Amino acid sequence: MNSQELILQDRHKLLDLVIEKASHYDFESYVIGISRPKDYDRNVHEQAFRQLKIEIGTELEKLWPDRTVDFEKPQVRFEIRAKKNVYVFAFLSPVFIGGRYLKHSREIPACRWKCTKCWGRGCDLCEGTGNVCGPSIQELIEPFALEMTKGVETFFHGAGREDVDARMLGEGRPFVLEIKDPRFRFPDLAKLEKQMNEGAGDKAEVRNLQFATRKQMVEAKSCGSEKSYQAQVLFDGAPPEDLAERLEKLNGCKLDQLSPTRVMKRRGVDTVRVKEVISQEIIEQNGNEMLWQVRAESGTYIKELISGDEGRTKPSIAELAGVPCKCTALDVMGIHWVPGWEE
Ligand SMILES: [Zn+2]
Numbered sequence: 001m002n003s004q005e006l007i008l009q010d011r012h013k014l015l016d017l018v019i020e021k022a023s024h025y026d027f028e029s030y031v032i033g034i035s036r037p038k039d040y041d042r043n044v045h046e047q048a049f050r051q052l053k054i055e056i057g058t059e060l061e062k063l064w065p066d067r068t069v070d071f072e073k074p075q076v077r078f079e080i081r082a083k084k085n086v087y088v089f090a091f092l093s094p095v096f097i098g099g100r101y102l103k104h105s106r107e108i109p110a111c112r113w114k115c116t117k118c119w120g121r122g123c124d125l126c127e128g129t130g131n132v133c134g135p136s137i138q139e140l141i142e143p144f145a146l147e148m149t150k151g152v153e154t155f156f157h158g159a160g161r162e163d164v165d166a167r168m169l170g171e172g173r174p175f176v177l178e179i180k181d182p183r184f185r186f187p188d189l190a191k192l193e194k195q196m197n198e199g200a201g202d203k204a205e206v207r208n209l210q211f212a213t214r215k216q217m218v219e220a221k222s223c224g225s226e227k228s229y230q231a232q233v234l235f236d237g238a239p240p241e242d243l244a245e246r247l248e249k250l251n252g253c254k255l256d257q258l259s260p261t262r263v264m265k266r267r268g269v270d271t272v273r274v275k276e277v278i279s280q281e282i283i284e285q286n287g288n289e290m291l292w293q294v295r296a297e298s299g300t301y302i303k304e305l306i307s308g309d310e311g312r313t314k315p316s317i318a319e320l321a322g323v324p325c326k327c328t329a330l331d332v333m334g335i336h337w338v339p340g341w342e343e
Pocket residue numbers: 115116117118119120121122123124125126127128130131
């Protein structure tokens with residue numbers, strides 16, 4: 001007996017199998033499919049099962065008045081397959097939870113940074129942790145999301161990211177946590193937020209968790225918004241008296257930036273990127289030290305805008321001041337973008 005005949009022969013069982021499978025999950029929308037054997041023509045297959053699908057669908061609509069059939073983006077896709085026996089498989093779409101994170105530590109990344117030697121399995125280089133550094137914010141918060149949803153894995157999608165040694169302050173950076181194969185897709189977000197914050201301790205913080213969509217996750221990843229930073233700058237000698245005046249040239253200035261020497265290995269080919277500085281301001285100056293704020297186009301290398309990176313960024317604070325200087329600490333103060341789930 002082929003698989004098609006097997007399904008038709010066991011048609012009376014199918015509804016019960018689907019209901020049993022569905023009892024393990026939390027969902028509002030679904031779709032039912034019948035797996036098509038490789039050598040079957042699509043039309044022949046649909047012809048054979050059309051009536052059966054209508055029968056099952058009608059019964060389920062009666063049983064589940066609050067659930068909708070969604071062919072485009074179902075939360076669960078039930079698939080009937082036959083091989084010796086008839087089975088029902090459930091394919092769960094991921095849950096997307098949007099929020100903002102603050103990073104108070106200069107030693108952790110936002111998302112998992114796997115060791116490049118062992119790719120996370122653990123080796124000598126990473127001292128068995130599987131990570132270059134961390135644990136990341138993702139690893140600090142994901143256990144709570146997995147526990148509440150009974151999902152299997154998370155992906156952390158930030159609206160850009162800061163350097164590991166930079167803090168993320170202000171209102172935080174929008175992010176989406178994608179949870180794969182969630183059995184329960186409607187966790188109590190206020191409770192989840194509280195647990196995540198207890199888990200993250202003083203290293204990080206999450207705020208304003210909301211359910212998001214895949215589209216909003218994609219938008220967050222590619223938002224390319226302006227950002228504000230605060231930097232601690234150290235000059236090699238006394239900066240000039242008219243420093244503030246000299247730096248005014250940076251307001252609205254288009255910078256030429258070559259790939260920073262610190263990321264050249266990763267970036268490969270040297271390309272000039274033009275980035276705009278929107279505005280800047282000296283917050284405090286004390287001897288050779290300065291606290292400086294800047295708002296710039298997405299992707300501007302701020303450390304290099306300060307030091308000039310051996311002439312690879314033009315102009316720079318070092319060039320305008322006429323005194324070598326470097327960034328000793330950097331904080332991201334604002335991401336000038338409102339994510340879809342907050343609108
Ligand atoms: Zn390793």
